Amino acid sequence: xxxxxxxxxxxxxxxxxxxxxxxxxxxxEKIIGxxxxxxxxxxxxxxxxxxxxxxxxxxxxAEILHAQRKKGLKALKKARQx
Amino acid sequence: xxxxxxxxSIFIILAWGFWVSPDFKTIAAGVxxxxxGMLSLEEGFQTFAGGTLERILKRTTDKTWKAxxxxxxxxxxxxxxxxxxxxxxxxxSSGLITLASGVGIxxxxxxxxxxxxxxxxxxxxxxxxxxxxxxxxxxxxxxLFQKSxxxxxxxxxxxxxxxxxxxxxxxxxxxxxxKDSFDLAxxxxxGYPGLFLFAGIGIAATVVMQSSHATLVLxxxxxxxxxxxxxxxxxxxxxxxxxxxITAIIGSMSANEQGKRLAAAHLIFNMITGLIAIxxxxxxxxxxxxxxxxxxxxxxxxxxxxxxFHTLFNMIGVLVMLPWIDRLVNMxxxxxxxxxxxxxxxxxxxxxxxEFPDTALEAAxxxxxxxxxxxxxxxxxxxxxxxxxxxxxxxxxAVAQSQHKLPDFDIDKAYETEIKPLYSAIISFxxxxxxxxxxxxxxxxxxxxxxxxxxxxxIKASKHLRKNLEKAAGSTNEEQRMLYNNMRxxxxxxxxxxxxxxxxxxxxxPVLSLDHLRLVMKDHxxxxxxxxxxxxxEGKMPGEMTISLLxxxxxxxxxxxKLVDTGETLFVxxxxxxxxxxQDVLLxxxxxxxxxxxxxxxx
Numbered sequence: 001x002x003x004x005x006x007x008x009x010x011x012x013x014x015x016x017x018x019x020x021x022x023x024x025x026x027x028x029e030k031i032i033g034x035x036x037x038x039x040x041x042x043x044x045x046x047x048x049x050x051x052x053x054x055x056x057x058x059x060x061x062a063e064i065l066h067a068q069r070k071k072g073l074k075a076l077k078k079a080r081q082x
Numbered sequence: 083x084x085x086x087x088x089x090x091s092i093f094i095i096l097a098w099g100f101w102v103s104p105d106f107k108t109i110a111a112g113v114x115x116x117x118x119g120m121l122s123l124e125e126g127f128q129t130f131a132g133g134t135l136e137r138i139l140k141r142t143t144d145k146t147w148k149a150x151x152x153x154x155x156x157x158x159x160x161x162x163x164x165x166x167x168x169x170x171x172x173x174x175s176s177g178l179i180t181l182a183s184g185v186g187i188x189x190x191x192x193x194x195x196x197x198x199x200x201x202x203x204x205x206x207x208x209x210x211x212x213x214x215x216x217x218x219x220x221x222x223x224x225x226l227f228q229k230s231x232x233x234x235x236x237x238x239x240x241x242x243x244x245x246x247x248x249x250x251x252x253x254x255x256x257x258x259x260x261k262d263s264f265d266l267a268x269x270x271x272x273g274y275p276g277l278f279l280f281a282g283i284g285i286a287a288t289v290v291m292q293s294s295h296a297t298l299v300l301x302x303x304x305x306x307x308x309x310x311x312x313x314x315x316x317x318x319x320x321x322x323x324x325x326x327x328i329t330a331i332i333g334s335m336s337a338n339e340q341g342k343r344l345a346a347a348h349l350i351f352n353m354i355t356g357l358i359a360i361x362x363x364x365x366x367x368x369x370x371x372x373x374x375x376x377x378x379x380x381x382x383x384x385x386x387x388x389x390x391f392h393t394l395f396n397m398i399g400v401l402v403m404l405p406w407i408d409r410l411v412n413m414x415x416x417x418x419x420x421x422x423x424x425x426x427x428x429x430x431x432x433x434x435x436x437e438f439p440d441t442a443l444e445a446a447x448x449x450x451x452x453x454x455x456x457x458x459x460x461x462x463x464x465x466x467x468x469x470x471x472x473x474x475x476x477x478x479x480a481v482a483q484s485q486h487k488l489p490d491f492d493i494d495k496a497y498e499t500e501i502k503p504l505y506s507a508i509i510s511f512x513x514x515x516x517x518x519x520x521x522x523x524x525x526x527x528x529x530x531x532x533x534x535x536x537x538x539x540x541i542k543a544s545k546h547l548r549k550n551l552e553k554a555a556g557s558t559n560e561e562q563r564m565l566y567n568n569m570r571x572x573x574x575x576x577x578x579x580x581x582x583x584x585x586x587x588x589x590x591x592p593v594l595s596l597d598h599l600r601l602v603m604k605d606h607x608x609x610x611x612x613x614x615x616x617x618x619x620e621g622k623m624p625g626e627m628t629i630s631l632l633x634x635x636x637x638x639x640x641x642x643x644k645l646v647d648t649g650e651t652l653f654v655x656x657x658x659x660x661x662x663x664x665q666d667v668l669l670x671x672x673x674x675x676x677x678x679x680x681x682x683x684x685x
Contacts, residue, residue, distance in 0.1 A: 027663035035667075060681065064597045067677055068667045075666035 025079040032072045039065040092290065109256030109300075116249025116296055122222075123242030124165045129235030139173060140440075143183040146407060150400070153190020161246075161295065163195040164329040167348065171333045172437040175341040176430060176444040182411050184344045188330075189351065189400045192323070196393040198295045199319075202250060202302050203385035212251040218244030253303040270311040277360055280314045284321020294326035298392070302385050312384045316363070319392050324356045337434030339421060343414040350410065355399030366395055425456065426499045428507040442515045443526045447652075449508050450530050454584075454652060456500040457537045458577055461641075463491040464544040465570035466551065472574045473581055482567035488555045493545045501541060505534050533651040540644040544573075547637045550630055561617045562627055568613050569638050572606040576642060580649040595654045597669050603646045604674065610638060 039062050046058035099106040143149040157166050167188065174184045218240045225237025271279050288297045301318040304310045310318070327349040334345035359366060370391045371381075379386045403410070423429045428449055435445035462472040466488035471481060512527055547569075554566035579602050583595050614635055618628055669677070 024663050024666075027661060028666065031663055031667055060601065061598055063677060063681060064601065064669070067669055067673060068597065071669065071673070072667040075663070 021079050025076055028072055028076045028079060032069055032076065035065045035069045035072065039069065105256050105259045107256075108252055108259070112249045112252030112254075112256055113291065113296055113300060114249070115245050115252060116299060117291060117293060119242045119245030119247075119249055120162060120293060120295060121242070122238045122245060123160065124162055126235050126238030126240075126242055127160050127162075127165065129231055129238065139169070140178055143179050143187060146182065146186045146404070149183045149186025150190040150193075150404075153187040153192075154194040155190075156187075157191040157194025158197045161198055161201075163191040163326060164293065166191045166194070167330040167344075168333045168437060171330065171337050171341040171344055172434050172441040174344050175337040175432060175434040176441040177340070177448060178441060178444050181340060181343055181347075181414065182407055184340075185347045185351075185407055185411060188344065188348050189403065192352070192355070192396045193393070193400060195294060195326070196389070196396055199298050199302065199389040199392045200386075202299050203389045212248060215244045215247035215251065218247070250299055250303065253300060254306065257303050257307045257309050270314055272311075272313065276314055277317045277320075277363060280310075280317035281321035281324070281356065281360065284318040284323075285325040286321075287318075288322045288325025289328045292329055292332075294322040297322035297325065302388060305388060306385050312387070313367075315384065315388050316367070316391055319388060320356050320359045320395070323359075323392075323396065324352050327352050333434065336432055338430070338432050339418040341432075341434045343411075343418045346414055346417065347410060351399065351403050354403065355395060358399060358402065359395040366391060366398075369394060426503040428452075428504060428511070431507055431511040436511070436515050439515070442511070443530075446508055446512055446527070446530050449504060449511075450534055450652065453501060453504050453508070453534055453537055454648070456504065457541060458581065460493065460496045460500065460541055461544055461577055462574065463489070463496070464493050464541075464548050464551075465574050466555065467570075467574055472577055478571045478574050479567070482571050486556055488548075488552050491548075493541070493548055497541055497545070501538065505538055508534055529651045533648045536644040536648040536651075540641045540648070543637045543640045543644070547634055547641070550634050559627065561620075562631070565613060565617055565631060566634070569610055569634065572610050573638060573641055576602065576606055576645055580645060580653065583649060584653040586653075596650060597674065599646055599649060599654065600669075601674055601678070603642055604678070607639060607642055610635060 042058050042062040042065065046055050046062065049055040049058060096110060099110065139152065142152050153166060157163050160166065170179070170184045170187045170191075173179045174181060179187075222237045222240030222242075222244055225233050225240065228234060228237065270276065284297055284301075287300070288294050291297060298319060301310070301315050301322070305312065305315040327345070330345040330348040334341040337345075370387050373390055373394070374381070374383075374387050379390070429452065430445040430448040432445070435441045458472065459469050462469045465472075466485055467476075467478060467481060470476075471478065509531070512531070551566055551570055554562050557563045557566075579599070583599065586595070614631060618631075
């Protein structure tokens with residue numbers, strides 16, 4: 001292993017903020033994935049439900065999920081920037 | 083009565099032994115030093131175990147083979163099946179692992195404990211062990227004086243190992259000189275009478291010392307100097323195996339029925355294993371000879387052969403009992419029926435759960451969930467409904483409209499009998515547990531305290547609200563009646579929502595539930611405030627009534643806030659602070675408002 005490679009590896013090992021950002025990005029990806037899955041499921045259930053309070057509630061929850069996903073995607077983009 | 087005379091009797095026997103024989107004094111001191119070493123080792127492992135071990139245990143015991151492996155590895159590392167039993171009983175008592183997993187761990191611990199015999203026979207007797215003990219003691223004691231918890235823990239482990247080795251050294255020395263003055267081998271009993279007699283002695287010695295390791299080490303050191311015969315040593319090992327269940331039995335006394343079931347499983351397994359060993363002793367001895375020849379153990383090395391025998395009969399016991407785990411669990415569940423607990427009495431806060439921080443936290447959480455269940459009962463009835471009506475799809479507005487008198491309900495009595503005793507028990511339990519909690523556990527305890535306080539505050543506010551709810555139900559002023567009905571319906575619907583979130587379980591994303599809860603609360607509060615504002619502006623109520631309504635809407639607001647905070651803690655955050663990523667996804671108040679506005683526009 002050359003000195004430069006060794007120093008680079010040591011540097012990336014010690015670069016805690018990059019590690020922290022990567023960990024956060026990984027977690028955000030997981031959360032966004034879960035939210036997307038849940039949003040699809042809620043919209044599908046809302047389609048099958050008759051108009052009324054229950055359908056309104058399902059659609060409202062799907063809207064919240066959509067808003068959270070959008071926000072999460074922005075946060076993910078920021079976390080991935082160096 | 084027996085307990086009162088037991089300890090003095092032991093003292094008298096020991097004192098007589100010391101007076102009669104200084105060599106017996108050396109052996110007894112060796113045993114004491116060995117036992118103290120085990121206590122130090124346990125103390126050391128507990129330092130590191132607080133949190134890490136429990137997390138591993140929760141994740142690695144969902145299948146029988148995993149539970150078995152965990153039992154083997156943890157007992158081998160900690161050299162104490164007693165500690166593993168106590169941990170398992172605590173975890174089972176608090177519901178963190180199942181009985182089947184616990185039984186698997188105990189089976190594995192029985193195999194793991196046999197490594198002790200290998201260590202002593204293979205290493206302890208072959209080298210000048212005190213040479214290793216002394217530096218360990220010196221460094222260990224130095225570390226004990228350090229402030230760092232981890233260094234102290236390492237210190238306890240080193241000191242424990244040092245005393246273990248020193249104890250073995252003194253036992254060896256003691257038996258070496260003892261044989262010159264008194265030949266125990268003269269008392270050897272051959273055949274089955276000897277087998278049963280020495281197995282009985284092994285059981286008794288292990289029960290007194292509460293350590294099968296100590297009995298085995300004594301046996302091995304005595305065997306090494308020819309103070310007992312090989313056959314009698316095998317019987318002592320069988321007895322030690324049965325006697326070790328006493329630790330689990332003692333530990334289960336302060337546990338609930340789950341802990342008692344595990345202790346019974348331990349006893350049943352070890353007795354069956356002991357019985358197999360006794361019935362097939364000759365076949366096992368022949369197997370030991372065969373294995374020893376294959377692995378290169380000398381034919382006169384009886385100490386190592388004893389270690390082989392110990393491992394062999396425990397492994398056979400596990401192989402025989404493994405296919406019967408499910409049947410054993412069913413039988414135990416039938417034998418130990420759950421204790422009937424009155425609703426105002428704690429169910430999970432027993433001494434066994436207090437052994438470790440994670441089990442204490444889980445027990446407190448489970449008890450808090452019971453407080454939540456009682457809170458639903460109390461609030462439902464305070465608002466004039468039944469629990470079944472609130473938690474089903476019942477049209478609460480229609481029910482409220484049909485009521486001209488609220489069903490009788492003594493909220494003070496309900497609080498005193500159902501809520502306060504549990505709340506007090508939880509706070510007292512948390513206070514009694516003298517742990518140095520890890521950060522995550524401290525957070526959990528803080529959130530649980532907050533959740534309990536929140537429920538109590540909500541009930542107290544509902545008590546104030548109830549007075550006017552009762553008056554309004556029978557009021558001739560339709561506006562007043564309608565407003566108060568709306569108030570209690572909205573509050574009950576919030577309880578319904580929170581139960582739905584609770585039942586969705588841990589799979590549901592906490593951030594979704596959190597934002598949804600906040601939006602639901604906004605909706606309920608806005609509905610309530612809008613209807614109050616409308617009726618006030620139309621002047622359909624006299625001034626006094628309006629003031630009461632405004633005060634009561636404050637109580638309603640307080641109940642909303644407390645219930646939502648409680649729900650957040652218990653069902654959404656699950657007693658933890660949200661991670662950074664989760665917080666980034668949560669919507670702000672402004673974003674929620676925007677969402678509401680956009681949604682209203684699209685309607």
